[in-house]
Amino acid sequence: MKEMSRIVKTVTNFVYGFIIIFGFYIIAHGHLTPGGGFQGGAVVGSAFALLLVSYGSLNSKKFLKEDIFSLFEGFGLILFIVLGFSGLGITFFYNFLANSGGWFGDTAVIGVNPGDMNTGGVIPLMNIAVGLEVLSAFGVIVLTMARGAEFTKKKEKS
Amino acid sequence: MIGNLPYVAVVIFIGLGIYTLMFKRNLIKIAIGICLIENGVNLFLITLGYRKGAIAPIYTQAPSGQIMVLPTPQALTLTSIVIGIATTALILSVAMMIYKHYGTLDTDQVRRLRG
Amino acid sequence: MSLSNHIPILIIAIPLLAAFLVPLINRINKKAAGILTALALSVSLILTIALAVKILTVGPQVYVFGAASPSLTLPSGLKFPIRIMLQIDAMSIFMGLITAVVSFLGAIYSLSFTKQYDGVDKYYSLLLLLTVGMFGMEFTGDIFNFFVFLEIASIASVALISFRGIDFGEPAEAGFKYMIVSSISALMVLFAIGIFYGQYDLLNFAALASVIKYSQLDKIALGLLIPVLAMKAGAVPMHMWTPDAYSEAPAPITMILVAASQASLYALFRVVFSLYNISLNALTVGWIIIVFGLLSMFIGVTMAIVQKDIKRLMAYHAVSQTGYMFLGVGVGLAVLANPEALKNYGITAMEGGIFHIMNHAMYKGLLFLTAGALFFRTGTRDLNKMGGLAHYMKYTTIFFIIGAAAIAGLPPFNGFASKLLIYESVYRFNPLLSIMAMVVSILTLASFVKVFHSAFLGPKLPQFKEVKETPRSMLFAMAVLSCIIIFFGLFPDLIVKNLVHPAVMSLIEQLQYTGTVLGGM
Numbered sequence: 153m154k155e156m157s158r159i160v161k162t163v164t165n166f167v168y169g170f171i172i173i174f175g176f177y178i179i180a181h182g183h184l185t186p187g188g189g190f191q192g193g194a195v196v197g198s199a200f201a202l203l204l205v206s207y208g209s210l211n212s213k214k215f216l217k218e219d220i221f222s223l224f225e226g227f228g229l230i231l232f233i234v235l236g237f238s239g240l241g242i243t244f245f246y247n248f249l250a251n252s253g254g255w256f257g258d259t260a261v262i263g264v265n266p267g268d269m270n271t272g273g274v275i276p277l278m279n280i281a282v283g284l285e286v287l288s289a290f291g292v293i294v295l296t297m298a299r300g301a302e303f304t305k306k307k308e309k310s
Numbered sequence: 311m312i313g314n315l316p317y318v319a320v321v322i323f324i325g326l327g328i329y330t331l332m333f334k335r336n337l338i339k340i341a342i343g344i345c346l347i348e349n350g351v352n353l354f355l356i357t358l359g360y361r362k363g364a365i366a367p368i369y370t371q372a373p374s375g376q377i378m379v380l381p382t383p384q385a386l387t388l389t390s391i392v393i394g395i396a397t398t399a400l401i402l403s404v405a406m407m408i409y410k411h412y413g414t415l416d417t418d419q420v421r422r423l424r425g
Numbered sequence: 426m427s428l429s430n431h432i433p434i435l436i437i438a439i440p441l442l443a444a445f446l447v448p449l450i451n452r453i454n455k456k457a458a459g460i461l462t463a464l465a466l467s468v469s470l471i472l473t474i475a476l477a478v479k480i481l482t483v484g485p486q487v488y489v490f491g492a493a494s495p496s497l498t499l500p501s502g503l504k505f506p507i508r509i510m511l512q513i514d515a516m517s518i519f520m521g522l523i524t525a526v527v528s529f530l531g532a533i534y535s536l537s538f539t540k541q542y543d544g545v546d547k548y549y550s551l552l553l554l555l556t557v558g559m560f561g562m563e564f565t566g567d568i569f570n571f572f573v574f575l576e577i578a579s580i581a582s583v584a585l586i587s588f589r590g591i592d593f594g595e596p597a598e599a600g601f602k603y604m605i606v607s608s609i610s611a612l613m614v615l616f617a618i619g620i621f622y623g624q625y626d627l628l629n630f631a632a633l634a635s636v637i638k639y640s641q642l643d644k645i646a647l648g649l650l651i652p653v654l655a656m657k658a659g660a661v662p663m664h665m666w667t668p669d670a671y672s673e674a675p676a677p678i679t680m681i682l683v684a685a686s687q688a689s690l691y692a693l694f695r696v697v698f699s700l701y702n703i704s705l706n707a708l709t710v711g712w713i714i715i716v717f718g719l720l721s722m723f724i725g726v727t728m729a730i731v732q733k734d735i736k737r738l739m740a741y742h743a744v745s746q747t748g749y750m751f752l753g754v755g756v757g758l759a760v761l762a763n764p765e766a767l768k769n770y771g772i773t774a775m776e777g778g779i780f781h782i783m784n785h786a787m788y789k790g791l792l793f794l795t796a797g798a799l800f801f802r803t804g805t806r807d808l809n810k811m812g813g814l815a816h817y818m819k820y821t822t823i824f825f826i827i828g829a830a831a832i833a834g835l836p837p838f839n840g841f842a843s844k845l846l847i848y849e850s851v852y853r854f855n856p857l858l859s860i861m862a863m864v865v866s867i868l869t870l871a872s873f874v875k876v877f878h879s880a881f882l883g884p885k886l887p888q889f890k891e892v893k894e895t896p897r898s899m900l901f902a903m904a905v906l907s908c909i910i911i912f913f914g915l916f917p918d919l920i921v922k923n924l925v926h927p928a929v930m931s932l933i934e935q936l937q938y939t940g941t942v943l944g945g946m
Contacts (some may be wrong), residue, residue: 184370190392222448229445236438244434245491260369267370293399300406324616332608338600344608349613358623366450383622386569390615397608399579404587411594420703422595423669 153298155208164206171199179283183272189282195284197290209298221291228285234275235281249273316357323350337405337415341398346396352387358381430495432476433488433511436521438559439472440465440528444553451546459536460548466529466556473525477518478730481927485514485941487566498942505632506942514938515544515927519779520563520691522924523786526909527684528556530902531677534794537896538801540675553583555681562688566942569628570620571692572614575811578685579607586674586682599669610653610689616648627791630700631811631942640703647705650696651713657689660751661720664744665732668728671740672806676797677902679736679791683743687782690747692752694754694932702935703762711759715858718751722865730872734806738876739789741897742832745865746785751845751860753778756854770850775929776921777846783846783925784839784913788831791906795825798895799880808879815881817892822881824903829877832871833908839910842917 156163172235175195182188204212239246248258250273258270323346330343359380367381410417412420426434451458480486488495488511497504513521532552539545558578565571587600618628620642627633637643656663667686671679697710725745732738736876757775760766798821799805801816815822833837834845845864852859894900912919931937 185368186366192386194395223452226445227451230442230449233438233445234443235356237442239491240431243488243490243492243495244431244438246493247491297399297403297406300403300410303410331605338489338539338932340605346613347612351612354528354616354619355622357445358619361623382628383619386615386618386622389569389573393573393580393611396580397576397604400583401601401604401608403584404590404597406602407587408591408594411590411597420601423598423673 153205153209153301155211156206160206164202166202171202171262172196175199175276175287176283179279181269182279183275184269184281189279190286193283193286194277196287196310197294200287200293202300204245204277204294209295209302217293218292218295218296221288221295225285225286225292228281228283228288231281235278236299239274247275248275249277253255313362316353316360320350320354320357323353333419335417337417337420338402339370340417341401341405343369345394345398348390348397352390352394355383355387355390429475429479431488432472432479433486433495433513433564433938434490436469436472436476436525437459437511437557437564438853439468440553440560441557441558444550444557445554445648446584447550448546448885452677452717455545458546458549459532459539462553462900463529463536465531465553466525469556469560470525470529473518473521475645476513477522477701477924480515480518481515481878481923485931487512487941499944505627506629507569509937510566510629510942511821512671512938512942513564513565514931514941515924516691516695516779516924516929516931517563519783519924519928520688521560523687523783524556524559524563524684527786527790528552528559528681529792530790531681531906534677534680534797534899534902535675536898538675538797538899540587542675543591548585549816550679551585551588552678554578555585555678555685559681559685559688563691564604564858566630567628567775568618568630571630572618573691575607575614575657575692576611578688578760579604579611582674582682582685583607585678586670587674588675588678596673599666599673602666603670604643606656606663606813610657613649613653617649618913620646620649623913630695631939634700635939635943637701637704641699647696647701647710651693654693654696655717655751657734658686658693659721659744659747660717661724661744661748664721667744668737668740671743671793672734672736676736676793676800679740679793683789683793684748684786687750687786690750690782695914697758698761698932699935699938707761707887709761710849711755711757711761714751714755714758718748718755720859721745721751722748722862726865728870730868730875733798733808735808735811735876735880736806738808738872739792739796742792742869742872743785743789746781746789746832748865749781749847749862750778750785752851752858753781756858757929757933760854766854767933770853772926772929774848774850774934775932776925777843777850779923779928779932780846780925781843783841783920784831784843784910787913788828788838788840789905790800790912791824791828791903794899794903794906795821795828798899801895802892803889808876811838811880812883812889813881813885814889814892816885817889818894820900821895821903825911827907829873831914833873834866835870837911837914839913839917842914842921846921 175192178187179192199228208224236245239248251259256276258268258275260271313396327343327346359376361379367378377378407416408420443461447458450461463709488500490509492508539548555578558574561574583600586603587597590597624642625636626688659667722745726742729738729741743763753774757771760771831840848859
């Protein structure tokens with residue numbers, strides 16, 4: 153994949169940070185508003201795809217590293233399953249943090265209200281785990297496919 | 311009758327998807343056919359949960375007096391979309407591998423396994 | 426609250442955790458991935474056996490995710506279950522035992538077999554995910570969860586089938602075919618789930634079973650579910666993916682794929698018996714399943730006879746053997762509404778069919794493993810190029826003889842036990858079906874005599890001078906399967922009475938299935 157024109161690169165430089173922040177917003181507010189780990193992760197992943205397309209696969213190797221992505225992918229998955237296991241005193245996936253008063257443990261307010269970030273128990277943590285997993289998985293997919301496309305193109309030429 | 315329009319769209323989506331699978335000879339077009347069927351099924355699920363004039367099922371809006379659409383089909387659809395992305399990515403990667411070895415995406419020529 | 430209540434979820438969760446740990450462990454030590462996989466699957470196997478003992482003595486188990494207690498299916502006086510749950514009865518655990526044994530032995534076998542591959546951590550990760558998907562399909566009590574696990578299993582198995590696709594074209598082609606087949610079937614399952622949900626607002630198998638009315642929409646759902654699940658199980662006329670996928674996948678994966686397609690078969694039986702039971706037109710649906718079985722038996726075996734590729738030949742035999750299961754269980758279904766016939770020969774036919782599932786997983790797994798051993802040492806799967814291998818690979822030859830005798834239904838191996846049950850009960854339903862099944866069995870024997878002759882017998886060939894016996898871990902996996910085959914062949918009564926009969930009864934008695942969740946409503 154070749155790099156694109158200067159206009160595209162400049163716009164990318166402006167936009168990609170906002171896209172990533174928006175994605176993390178969606179991940180963090182998954183238990184209050186529509187959205188969640190997967191959707192936010194997909195938004196962040198689209199920022200990676202944007203970077204890859206505008207800078208080309210050769211240049212973007214400097215800042216998009218497949219190795220780091222796969223590390224984060226494993227980390228997110230393990231965080232998720234460990235959260236499942238940690239409810240095992242009662243049942244698997246039991247929401248042991250909800251209504252406990254501590255971390256993310258505020259009681260949810262009944263009635264129309266703007267929403268409290270600290271409700272939801274383990275759900276926000278799970279959203280973060282899933283978000284981490286999905287954004288890095290998207291990174292890996294996009295990078296791997298770009299590499300594969302490079303290979304087939306080389307073969308076509310020869 | 312107008313309320314049944316989404317179901318008609320579902321049938322059209324799935325019919326087009328099956329048509330693509332049966333009559334198109336390009337591996338990428340077959341992947342598109344799978345996506346069409348998937349979208350049809352997702353639309354079907356979403357339509358099942360729809361109620362006329364209802365609001366989105368968000369907890370902080372709960373007792374406002376208005377009816378809400380069913381959240382369960384939306385959760386199902388979301389899961390199905392997630393799985394669909396994995397499926398599509400896998401189909402496309404395998405198609406890339408096939409192109410690498412066979413030099414073509416035509417199903418008539420990708421036929422080393424037979425008998 | 427002791428840990429023994431959590432066994433159902435631990436069986437699924439431990440391989441899942443291991444699947445995520447394997448890529449991280451592999452960064453530290455290259456050899457640890459395989460060992461971790463084998464360890465996790467052995468824990469899973471032990472837990473499955475413990476759960477089987479518990480279920481067969483105490484009764485069916487439920488496990489509700491995230492509830493205040495694992496058995497709380499109906500919280501705060503609800504009339505229907507809302508949480509996702511695992512529901513495990515004798516039939517589920519019967520399939521679970523097959524999955525556990527096969528995946529554990531597959532992992533052991535892979536320790537030596539995958540030495541030639543790159544990216545072994547991905548291989549083991551996918552193997553564990555495939556196991557998780559199969560366990561999930563068998564244990565779940567939630568129809569949507571079933572769809573999710575079906576997709577997990579099929580995505581993992583596609584990636585494993587096309588694992589060698591980086592170096593060769595054929596595995597990628599087989600993987601593409603299987604991916605299309607499995608995504609269509611999964612989407613049709615999802616469509617059927619939508620139909621159920623639209624009618625009854627329920628996603629739980631047991632709750633659905635208690636209210637299902639066999640309306641026009643239910644008939645459409647059944648018409649979607651039976652063909653796609655039969656397609657995933659590899660029944661003729663939807664068998665086009667089976668020979669490709671089975672022959673191109675690495676040998677241990679082929680063995681697990683056989684069990685994975687049997688998990689779809691289990692789902693088919695679960696839908697027909699536990700979900701619909703006598704509300705459907707049992708005779709018609711039973712005959713449809715019998716016809717699937719007959720076609721599979723005949724076309725599978727006749728296609729197998731002409732094959733030259735050893736794994737492709739065995740794959741067609743797998744199609745043919747699936748026919749026996751369809752035949753046995755189909756006869757049981759056809760007489761489901763007729764209590765007298767059911768008691769006289771229906772239950773025996775189903776016992777034969779269900780017992781054949783386990784037997785088939787064992788001897789077909791053994792045969793695929795011997796084929797993998799031949800490929801591992803000689804580098805070819807073409808029968809015309811092989812010959813005289815009995816001189817070099819003594820143990821593999823013995824294991825092949827055991828597997829071939831079992832698949833052909835020779836006493837005292839396990840294939841004989843289940844086939845005899847099918848013959849004698851199906852004969853009382855319709856003599857013609859029984860005779861056809863025997864003819865297929867004879868053709869199977871003929872085909873395997875041919876394989877044995879061309880691969881193992883004959884003079885020593887110069888090009889195989891370097892061939893040695895297979896490595897120890899591969900021999901171990903094959904030896905365990907052989908022991909199971911001989912044990913089942915010598916004591917079929919023990920297995921049928923203690924494992925198979927409860928499984929059949931849990932399929933037939935719908936009230937028992939719904940009662941475990943709804944509390945005898």
